[in-house]
Amino acid sequence: MRWLALFIAIGLLFDAEAEASNRRVALVIGNASYANAPPLGSPVNDAEDIAAALAGLGFDVDLRKNTTIDDLRVGLVAFTEKSAAADIGVVYFAGYSAAAGVGSYLIPVDAHLATPESASAETVPLAAVTAAAGRARRLGLVILDAMRENPFPAIPNGRSSSSSLTSAGSTPIRNTLVFFPAEPGRTAEEGEGRNSPFAAALLKYLRQADLEINFVFRNVRDEVRQATHRKQTPYMYGQLSKDKIYLHPVKQVVQDGTAIMQHCDNAVAELADLRAAGADQGETRDDTKVAGAVAACAEAVKRSPGVDRLHYQLGRSLFAVRDYGGAVASYKAASELGNARALYELGLMYENGNGVEKDPARSRFYYEMAAEKKIAPALVSLGRQQERGIGAASDPAKAYALYQRAAELGDATAINRMGELAEKGLGARRDLKLARALYQRGAAMGGLEALVNLARCNANGIGGRRDLAEARRLLAKAAQAGSTDARRILAHIEESKPK
Numbered sequence: 436m437r438w439l440a441l442f443i444a445i446g447l448l449f450d451a452e453a454e455a456s457n458r459r460v461a462l463v464i465g466n467a468s469y470a471n472a473p474p475l476g477s478p479v480n481d482a483e484d485i486a487a488a489l490a491g492l493g494f495d496v497d498l499r500k501n502t503t504i505d506d507l508r509v510g511l512v513a514f515t516e517k518s519a520a521a522d523i524g525v526v527y528f529a530g531y532s533a534a535a536g537v538g539s540y541l542i543p544v545d546a547h548l549a550t551p552e553s554a555s556a557e558t559v560p561l562a563a564v565t566a567a568a569g570r571a572r573r574l575g576l577v578i579l580d581a582m583r584e585n586p587f588p589a590i591p592n593g594r595s596s597s598s599s600l601t602s603a604g605s606t607p608i609r610n611t612l613v614f615f616p617a618e619p620g621r622t623a624e625e626g627e628g629r630n631s632p633f634a635a636a637l638l639k640y641l642r643q644a645d646l647e648i649n650f651v652f653r654n655v656r657d658e659v660r661q662a663t664h665r666k667q668t669p670y671m672y673g674q675l676s677k678d679k680i681y682l683h684p685v686k687q688v689v690q691d692g693t694a695i696m697q698h699c700d701n702a703v704a705e706l707a708d709l710r711a712a713g714a715d716q717g718e719t720r721d722d723t724k725v726a727g728a729v730a731a732c733a734e735a736v737k738r739s740p741g742v743d744r745l746h747y748q749l750g751r752s753l754f755a756v757r758d759y760g761g762a763v764a765s766y767k768a769a770s771e772l773g774n775a776r777a778l779y780e781l782g783l784m785y786e787n788g789n790g791v792e793k794d795p796a797r798s799r800f801y802y803e804m805a806a807e808k809k810i811a812p813a814l815v816s817l818g819r820q821q822e823r824g825i826g827a828a829s830d831p832a833k834a835y836a837l838y839q840r841a842a843e844l845g846d847a848t849a850i851n852r853m854g855e856l857a858e859k860g861l862g863a864r865r866d867l868k869l870a871r872a873l874y875q876r877g878a879a880m881g882g883l884e885a886l887v888n889l890a891r892c893n894a895n896g897i898g899g900r901r902d903l904a905e906a907r908r909l910l911a912k913a914a915q916a917g918s919t920d921a922r923r924i925l926a927h928i929e930e931s932k933p934k
Contacts, residue, residue: 458521459494460571461486462514466530468501469544472586476625478529481580481634485527488641492682494525504543507559515567523680524571525578526564529634532581533558533590539579540591548587555591565611574648574680575611580633582616582623612673614652616659624663632662633669641682645741648680650771653804679773684741696745699735702728703748706755728752736765743772750780759790770801775808782816795826806837811846814838818852822862831862847882854888858897871898878909886913887920 465482467475479500486498495517499510518524533540533554540558548554561579568575616623616633626632636658640651656669706728732749739745750765763784769777782801785794799820805813818837821830835856841849854873856862871892877885890909893902907928913921 458517459489459492459523459525460514460517460521461489461494461496461525461527462510462567463489463496463498463527464502464507464510464529464541465498465500466502466528466542466544469531469542469546471545471547472531475530475583477629477631477634478580480629481529481631482527484630484638485529485578485634485641488638489525489527491642494523495521501544503545504557504559507541507543511559511564511567515570518567518575519570521571523574523576523682524568525576526568527578527580528564529580529631531583531585531587532561532579533585533587539581541579541581542587546587548589551589551591554587554589558591560591561613565613569611571610573610573678574675577611577613578637579613580616580623580631582621583625584622610675612652612671612675614655614669614671616669617667618670621667624667632659632667636662636669644683645681646683646771647773648675648682649773651682654771695731695735695738696742699728699732699745699748702731703751706752722756725752725755729756729758741772743769743774743777745769746772747774747777747780750777754780754789759784761790763790775805775810778802778805778808779810779813779816782813786816795820799826806840809844811841811844811849814841814844815846815849815852818849822852822856831856833862835862845880847877847880847885850877850880851882851885851888854885867898869898881916883913883916883918883921886910886916887918887924890921890924 463482463486465479467478469475482498482500486496490496497510497514497517499506502510514524514526528541530544531542533542533548539561540554541561541564542548542558546554546557548557561577564577565575568577616631624632626635628635630638633655636655639658640646640654643651643654646654652669652671659667659669702724705724729749729752732745732752735742735745736749746765746769750762750769753759753765754762763781766777766780766784770781778801782798782805783789785791785798785801787793799817802813802817802820806817814837818834818841820826821837822834823829835853838849838852838856842853850873853863854870854877857864857866857873858870859865871889874885874889874892878889886909890906890913892898893909894906895901907925910921910925914925
């Protein structure tokens with residue numbers, strides 16, 4: 436396409452190292468009054484409201500309504516110039532689109548799309564839009580609110596993208612995301628109010644203070660699923676760097692409170708030491724220390740509300756005093772700030788019904804998000820759910836694979852679970868020697884369950900020689916470390932001795 440080549444050439448004139456100065460730019464388009472297709476109800480409303488929301492967040496917004504092909508191209512070229520000198524560049528398009536997913540085309544209001552050949556000349560490929568947004572220094576974001584039933588007789592016969600978002604050449608665009616209102620092959624609902632369900636959710640969360648960009652998308656996804664009774668699930672394509680990005684940062688600058696933060700960390704560490712000392716069921720035994728941890732972390736959060744670790748630590752201390760509702764709120768705040776460990780804790784709370792109703796599906800959702808961040812206990816929890824058939828059919832082989840992933844991250848519990856499955860021949864070939872070796876490996880890492888299992892192998896000659904003295908020693912070690920199973924077994928042995 437000649438116009439696309441011109442667009443690229445213009446874009447390349449701008450120095451990629453131009454000073455961004457935290458500038459934010461947006462191109463917002465709402466197409467509703469189509470000349471050759473049924474008119475749409477909400478796109479213009481959606482575009483107006485999204486434009487106002489972005490303007491309120493400091494964006495330089497170019498709002499265009501009912502754009503023709505010429506309007507669309509001119510707007511995109513102008514946006515490319517601005518994006519090259521910006522920190523964040525956003526394109527929002529509401530209207531009709533051809534195809535779905537990363538191979539989509541934006542359709543202007545004057546399009547006929549009579550044949551595939553004419554359709555290519557009458558539309559704008561999504562790849563061109565992502566290339567424009569991708570020139571921004573920190574984040575290029577394209578929101579394509581256009582997955583409606585396509586009423587046109589043809590779609591473009593070209594392919595602007597295959598399996599990855601690319602620029603006009605072959606280099607993948609980094610730090611560029613495309614957010615779709617529905618999964619490929621599905622259509623988005625128009626809604627009955629002023630805004631589509633997707634736009635309404637965006638308007639709710641784009642303006643939420645101190646919400647990291649990944650959690651904006653996740654919250655929008657959950658909101659749309661709920662509003663559409665799970666008929667519509669937004670999804671995101673692309674990948675960001677590890678840097679956290681906030682569209683509405685309010686409290687992200689940490690206030691002077693290093694000593695207070697350290698006091699919170701130390702207080703929670705003391706709670707962990709108490710549990711390690713042998714309190715049953717992992718509970719702490721010193722109410723004074725627990726209350727002190729809550730007070731220290733609450734003060735730290737008050738001073739530095741944008742630090743995810745502090746919300747996580749407060750959640751741990753609130754859980755210790757059985758304030759489960761408070762713990763859930765703190766963990767959610769931590770997770771929204773990017774704390775992966777808090778995602779795992781939320782999964783546990785939904786699995787066990789602490790402060791919330793038991794919800795295996797939601798529990799699995801949080802475990803999966805934490806597992807993506809390589810949180811080993813989350814992988815173990817997913818393995819247990821898979822093993823027990825919670826939320827899906829039981830599949831020991833998949834469970835074993837999840838345990839292996841956690842074991843590679845150094846998780847002793849996962850290594851013990853691999854041993855148990857190998858001993859039973861579930862999900863893996865039955866191998867008693869391997870099982871014993873895995874128990875020994877887990878025990879060497881301090882795993883209490885592995886210590887007890889290794890003691891059982893020694894007591895019964897499973898996977899190797901029988902050694903009762905070693906079995907007693909291992910049980911005593913596990914009991915001293917806090918294993919209630921080891922204590923129970925030792926007590927039973929003592930009771931069984933001849934009087």
